[in-house]
Amino acid sequence: MPNRLSTDIDQAVTLLRAGGVVAVPTETVYGLGVDAMNPVAVERVFQIKGRPSDHPLIVHISDATHLSDWAREIPEAAYQLAAAFWPGPLTLILKRHPSVPDAVTGGQDTVGIRIPRHPIMQALLKRFGGGIAAPSANRFGRISPTSASHVWDELDDDVDLILDGGPCHLGLESTIVSLVGDEPRVLRPGAVTLAALRAVLGFDIRFVRGDAVRVSGTLESHYAPRTPLFLLAPDQLAKEAERRGTAGERVGIMTYTQRDWPSEAAQAMMPDSPEAYGQTLYATLRRLDQEHFAAILVEQPPEEDSWLAINDRLRRAAAGR
Ligand code: TXA
Numbered sequence: 001m002p003n004r005l006s007t008d009i010d011q012a013v014t015l016l017r018a019g020g021v022v023a024v025p026t027e028t029v030y031g032l033g034v035d036a037m038n039p040v041a042v043e044r045v046f047q048i049k050g051r052p053s054d055h056p057l058i059v060h061i062s063d064a065t066h067l068s069d070w071a072r073e074i075p076e077a078a079y080q081l082a083a084a085f086w087p088g089p090l091t092l093i094l095k096r097h098p099s100v101p102d103a104v105t106g107g108q109d110t111v112g113i114r115i116p117r118h119p120i121m122q123a124l125l126k127r128f129g130g131g132i133a134a135p136s137a138n139r140f141g142r143i144s145p146t147s148a149s150h151v152w153d154e155l156d157d158d159v160d161l162i163l164d165g166g167p168c169h170l171g172l173e174s175t176i177v178s179l180v181g182d183e184p185r186v187l188r189p190g191a192v193t194l195a196a197l198r199a200v201l202g203f204d205i206r207f208v209r210g211d212a213v214r215v216s217g218t219l220e221s222h223y224a225p226r227t228p229l230f231l232l233a234p235d236q237l238a239k240e241a242e243r244r245g246t247a248g249e250r251v252g253i254m255t256y257t258q259r260d261w262p263s264e265a266a267q268a269m270m271p272d273s274p275e276a277y278g279q280t281l282y283a284t285l286r287r288l289d290q291e292h293f294a295a296i297l298v299e300q301p302p303e304e305d306s307w308l309a310i311n312d313r314l315r316r317a318a319a320g321r
């Protein structure tokens with residue numbers, strides 16, 4: 001094992017205090033963590049990711065009592081959502097506190113804040129004492145890592161340490177809710193569903209696809225494998241697999257219904273519940289991507305609220321095809 005892969009929380013704290021970059025496990029995906037109050041360290045994250053500097057980072061904190069250190073004019077809805085979903089896979093966009101570095105917010109007047117649930121990340125945040133700014137630990141535009149080895153494969157010695165917290169339980173990035181502007185809205189769907197948000201808020205909240213400013217996760221063709229990926233209705237999928245098989249192409253098929261496929265096709269059988277599907281989605285895409293198929297054909301999951309986050313990521317992975 002490379003010695004950069006570790007479970008030593010104290011070592012991670014020491015590195016963070018010294019301006020180091022530590023890959024951290026969360027229940028959603030692995031993050032590329034730095035001291036949120038250190039603009040030089042934050043800058044390194046942008047360089048490692050290859051991410052445009054006006055794309056803001058999420059600040060991870062240990063508990064909601066610190067919310068007012070990072071945000072101002074915090075609406076009641078923020079406390080309601082915090083009580084219901086933190087620690088957990090929810091990011092709130094709030095007006096920033098003046099002390100939050102521009103490097104973190106991309107110069108915007110808002111800041112994204114989340115309290116993650118993963119026990120190692122919780123312990124790290126408590127011992128570190130401050131906020132950890134962390135985007136997903138992948139290169140810009142690529143698939144988020146859901147295990148320490150994904151981070152290792154992709155970022156290697158660009159990071160100072162990878163805290164190994166095992167495979168991520170949820171596997172999809174957090175739900176992002178904006179509480180600035182005229183009305184609350186979801187900028188990125190995740191494990192906290194629209195129905196769950198509605199139940200807490202007591203009013204309707206919608207996913208506003210792609211109209212957000214500089215939310216890189218809302219760019220089309222984000223979360224993309226290198227292999228061309230096509231999202232197809234179940235009956236179309238069978239036809240397309242047949243057509244490509246006849247043409248002698250090797251294709252990967254991601255399906256959640258059992259069927260016979262052309263012998264040249266490799267099948268990834270996906271779970272038929274959105275929770276289990278989400279947990280394994282990115283690892284499956286990474287694995288299929290390494291097979292150098294001519295194409296990855298994905299069976300379109302149901303168009304239901306519970307599948308919203310998965311359909312969103314699949315749509316982006318397929319964008320431009
Ligand atoms: O689950 C997650 O949210 C993971 C883990 C590591 O916490 N993080 C994550 O970070 O997905 P990232 O940077 O890959 O995606 C965060 C998204 C980006 O699209 C960013 O533009 C958006 O959140 N964001 C951050 N701050 C924002 C702000 N102030 N206003 C609007 N969007 C913001």
Ligand code: MG
Nearest residue numbers: 135136144217
């Ligand atoms: Mg990301």
